[in-house]
Amino acid sequence: MNKIRVTKSFNFETAHALYGYDGKCKNIHGHSYKLFVTVKGTPIQDNSNPKFGMVIDFGDIKKVVKAQVVDQFDHAILLNENSPHKTLGDQLIAEGHKVIFTSYQPSCENMLLDMVDLIRPHLDASVELHSLRLHETETSYAEWIAEDNK
Template sequence: MLTITKRLEFDAGHRIPDHKSKCRNLHGHRYALEITLQGEPIDSPGASDNGMLMDFSDVKQIAMEHLVDIWDHAFLVYEGDSLMQLLLSGLPDHKTVVVPQIPTVENLAIIAYQILAPRYRQRFGAKLQLAKIRLYETPTSWADYTASN
């Protein structure tokens, strides 16, 4: 099976409320998101994307629309962190994204997969699937979430 990967970057803040160290404080990261798609190249002579799994510009457009533009320069807050939600709600025009799990890089990779997988499937059906999400929290620390098929 052939794979392609597109890398996108965004900035976001978060906190890990119960962390034993400084990560319990408000802080941010320059995240890098790698989207790996798996499938067979398109066989459609004369088509713009003939010979490709998916045009990289389309991979990017879907990820930007459904995830990156939403998370970029936002504060990612756990839905159970009511104190942080209260604080952020008092900031006018603040970009807050509430997530269902504590926003560790591991959980954010899973959430990113859950958001993006149906979007790529919607576009190409069973011919193409989101195989893996790799989310870097720092240049030396990341989490991978792989499709379980």
């Protein structure tokens, strides 16, 4: 049976600071992120199934990614829990702001690895997470591909 890749894109706004970085990104700053989620599978061949002919309903991808990534990261500040920004983050939380403390350096690359772990367990067993691409800017992105990580 032929394998098909299906991709859905998502947009969200997130701020972060890179702990110990030797450039401007050590300061809290934000990005308009664009995430591309690609799954792989075979189209459903059962014509009595309402999803007949689909690998996955785009709406099903949207439900997972919205709940696991977009709703979590959108308009949040990501800070490394071991950075000096922790005190500021605690103060911002006390004032009602959305702060996520990470155990990792919140670089585009590490955010992407976190998103793989957040998305993959919630996908239907009939599809495989093929790749994620996270654009931090229009011209800069990180990409995770499953076959590179086997």
